[in-house]
Amino acid sequence: MTAVDRIDLQVARGRAFALVGESGSGKSVTCASIAGLPPPGARVTHGEVRFDGIDLVRERPAALAALRGRRIGMVLQNAMTALNPLMTVGAQLAETFRQHRGVKGRAQLRRLSIEALEAVGISGAADRLGSYPFQFSGGMRQRVCIAIAIAAEPDLLLCDEPTTALDATVQLQILRLLRDLQRQRGMTVVFVTHDLHVARQFCDDVAVMYAGRIVEQGPIADVFAHPVHPYTEGLLRATPRLGVHHTRLLTMPGHATSGHTQMPGCRFAVRCGEAHDRCRASYPDWFGWEDEGVKRAAACWNVPRRLAVPVVSDDTSTLHPKMRGPRHAAA
Ligand SMILES: Nc1ncnc2c1ncn2[C@@H]1O[C@H](COP(=O)(O)OP(=O)(O)OP(=O)(O)O)[C@@H](O)[C@H]1O
Ligand SMILES: [Mg+2]
Structure with a gap:
């Protein structure tokens, strides 16, 4: 399966990269697989994940574990x-500072x-250091996790739905804290979310x-300004915008197909108003193009038509010079 x-x-160094999609679309599996931690019983069967x-x-488990965290x-x-x-939460934070930042001395570990904890909005931080995770609320635990992850200065x-x-x-x-850290330290962030507003506020790509x-x-x-894939377009149309009075929210017909489903064509075809025979018969090539220097890509047979590129050919080598495809890489 x-x-x-x-x-x-391709996540560029120093950028914040959003991975968005409906529940079950595969965001968490992708994110965890990047870090070499696919869910129990799952494994990466093809491809590579290049980090620096x-x-x-293919990295040895011990070396991978050392990379993670640091x-x-x-x-x-x-x-x-x-x-x-x-x-205790304090001990877990201190451990991170000691191990990954080489901080020594009780007073400094305590101060850091x-x-x-204060940076992630936990009030009375000094008194909370001695608490155990079960003594925190769910949201506070989430903030502690963020504090620990950031403490190592990776x-x-x-981040999988961190907020x-x-x-x-x-x-x-x-989000502001993450954004500041990302900019100040040139940290690269992969940010998984189903919230398009959050993604837009926080991410570059x-x-x-x-x-x-x-x-x-x-x-x-x-x-988000000019979606080309009909699914992206539908997702954006179904998302209410702040400051805009909506008389009616548009919904996408049908339900999201599971990634497990075996079908030859585009998985969105059953919900797509523009699907034709080819969409149902074979999975679309991954088309890349440049729009005034901006690199874009989408997997949809209608990309050439949507971009008004005069191409009706199965042979992708005859596509518009700015377009290249297919660019599949199994992972
Ligand atoms: N351990 C597992 N074994 C088999 N299939 C799994 C496992 N974990 C997840 N999946 C499947 O992988 C697909 C993607 O799941 P994933 O958790 O990545 O979705 P998601 O996009 O993160 O959703 P959500 O927004 O709800 O968190 C789903 O079809 C799910 O059933
Ligand atoms: Mg998830």
């Missing part, structure tokens, strides 16, 4: 399982741990997932 397939992502020249798929930080969707239930931070469980003000505070595959990718401002 395949959960995600043909994932081809290292193929994480150079690759993670904030998982389920915060409870990410924390050690038998250690308090600052780390080069790459993988979904939090209220709007704390969410904003944490986006990949849109549908049923276990990436359907569109590019700089987030461009993709």
Whole structure:
């Protein structure tokens, strides 16, 4: 059974990269697989994950574990399982500062741990250092996870729905904190979310997932302003915009197809108003193009028509000079 397939992502150093899509589209599996932690029973069967020249798929488990935590930080969707239930929050933070930043001395470890909790909006931080994870609320645990992940000052931070469980003000505070850190330290962030507003506020680039595959990718401002894949377009149309009075919210017909579903063609075809025989018969090529220097890509047979490129050919070599395809890479 395949959960995600043909994932081809390029996350540029120092950028915030959003992975968006409906529930079950494969965001968490993709994010965890990047870090070499696919869900239990799952494994990466094809392809590679390159991080600074290292193929994480083929890296030895011990070396990979060392990279995680030090150079690759993670904030998982389920915060409870990410924390050690038998250690106080203060001890877990201190351990991170000691191990990954070489900080010594109780007083300094304590000061840094308090600052780390304060930075994620935990009030009375000094008094909370001695608490165990079960003594925190779900949202607070999530914030502790973020504080620990950031404390190691990783080069790459993988965040799976890091703020979904939090209220709007704390969410904003944490997003700002992540954004500042990302800019100040040139940290690269992969940010998994189903909230398009959050993605737009916080990220530079986006990949849109549908049923276990990436359907569109590019700089987030461009993709959201001019979506090319019909799914991206539908997703944006179904999302209420702030400051806009909606008399009626548009919904997408049908339900999201599971990534497990075996079908030859485009998985979105059954919900797509523009699908034709070819869409149902074979999975679309991954078309890349440049729009005034901005690199975009989408997996849809209608891309040439939607971009008004005069091409009606099966042979992708005859596509518009700015377009290249196919660019599949199995993962
Ligand atoms: N351990 C597992 N074994 C088999 N299939 C799995 C496993 N974990 C996830 N899946 C499947 O992989 C697909 C993608 O799941 P994933 O958790 O990545 O979705 P998601 O996009 O993160 O959704 P959500 O927004 O709800 O978190 C689903 O069809 C799911 O059933
Ligand atoms: Mg998920």
